[in-house]
Amino acid sequence: MIPVNTPLLSGNEKQYLLECIETGWISSEGPFIKKFEEEFSKYVDRRFGIAVSNGSAGLDIAFKALDLGEGDEVIAPTFTIISPIQSIVTAGAIPVLVDSDPLTWNMDVSQLEAKITPRTKAILVVHIYGLPVDMDPILELCEKHGLYLIEDAAEMHGQTYNGRKCGSFGTISTFSFYPNKHITTGEGGMIVTNDEKLSERCKKLRNLAFEPKGRRFVHEELGWNYRMTNMQAALGLAQLEKIHSHIVKKREIGMAYQEGLKNLKGFQLPLARTNYAENIYWVFGLVAETQELCEQTVKKLNDQQIGTRPFFWCMHEQPIFQKMGLFINEYYPVAEKMARNGFYLPSGLGLAPADISEVLKSLL
Numbered sequence: 001m002i003p004v005n006t007p008l009l010s011g012n013e014k015q016y017l018l019e020c021i022e023t024g025w026i027s028s029e030g031p032f033i034k035k036f037e038e039e040f041s042k043y044v045d046r047r048f049g050i051a052v053s054n055g056s057a058g059l060d061i062a063f064k065a066l067d068l069g070e071g072d073e074v075i076a077p078t079f080t081i082i083s084p085i086q087s088i089v090t091a092g093a094i095p096v097l098v099d100s101d102p103l104t105w106n107m108d109v110s111q112l113e114a115k116i117t118p119r120t121k122a123i124l125v126v127h128i129y130g131l132p133v134d135m136d137p138i139l140e141l142c143e144k145h146g147l148y149l150i151e152d153a154a155e156m157h158g159q160t161y162n163g164r165k166c167g168s169f170g171t172i173s174t175f176s177f178y179p180n181k182h183i184t185t186g187e188g189g190m191i192v193t194n195d196e197k198l199s200e201r202c203k204k205l206r207n208l209a210f211e212p213k214g215r216r217f218v219h220e221e222l223g224w225n226y227r228m229t230n231m232q233a234a235l236g237l238a239q240l241e242k243i244h245s246h247i248v249k250k251r252e253i254g255m256a257y258q259e260g261l262k263n264l265k266g267f268q269l270p271l272a273r274t275n276y277a278e279n280i281y282w283v284f285g286l287v288a289e290t291q292e293l294c295e296q297t298v299k300k301l302n303d304q305q306i307g308t309r310p311f312f313w314c315m316h317e318q319p320i321f322q323k324m325g326l327f328i329n330e331y332y333p334v335a336e337k338m339a340r341n342g343f344y345l346p347s348g349l350g351l352a353p354a355d356i357s358e359v360l361k362s363l364l
């Protein structure tokens, strides 16, 4: 069996975890947390990092920290994991969707301006699969219309846009450290920002909104327990020491698939590069010309014990949002085709060259 993802835990993970157990620091108090926050935020060129229990938690905190709520519109891609859209909806704000670019698979930035209304408060960017969103036009729009930028950089550890780190663009940016990301803490996430006040607010919201100065157990507002443990941070720190080699390895996997599949008929491969970035191959996706070809190919791979995942399912086609009366009669043809015809191959850091050959053999 070749799983769709296997993590790589080949550095100081064991040693740092052992240290947690030997010192008894296993909760969200403990020295690795602050260290991981400092090192990671420095790595992505931000002043502040707030470690959280997962990437989705970070997004919940981000929208609340910016006081986005009832009546506020947030422009967002329809082609994404549900996390950021769920955070918008549960905050009481309204997601306003845009379609995808058929080549980069990211949100089509040319569709953004037409969606801006007097109620628009923010743009949500989600960098998809390995290439960053084209940021310059978005930064310009945010500046021109006074909008917040929330950046979901969960799939982009170490990726750059025109030389600037992904995660360095948002008013608030978030990362996930789920085991299929470039570095992992098992479960975990990080909020990063340059704004000290926002950073303090995020810290408060992750900790049940305990008042930092007031009497303990007296609350002025509601938050969550979204704290990261010292054990997760220990893993994170060890992984961060290796991040460069992880990125190199992901790119090697990506290039091996590109080379091996360059003559494959009936499928669109990921772009290796744009004029602002080299693909970091969080996952290696394929989009079939037809849904039938996609389904046949996935079945063939799975029959040969090769793991795959379908692409994201569009937000405007989610039964739960339809039930809530959202996105009725909205259509985004590019994203709909990607969702139906797209899947990705085993792309994890634990993948061996022999596994790649095996996958290629089954596809060709």
Ligand SMILES: *Cc1c(COP(=O)(O)O)cnc(C)c1O
Binding pocket: 054, 055, 056, 057, 081, 083, 084, 126, 127, 152, 153, 154, 155, 176, 177, 178, 187, 188, 189
């Ligand atoms: C993985 C991922 C998340 C969710 O992160 P969790 O840590 O699993 O909650 C959010 N956004 C994107 C784009 C992701 O890829």
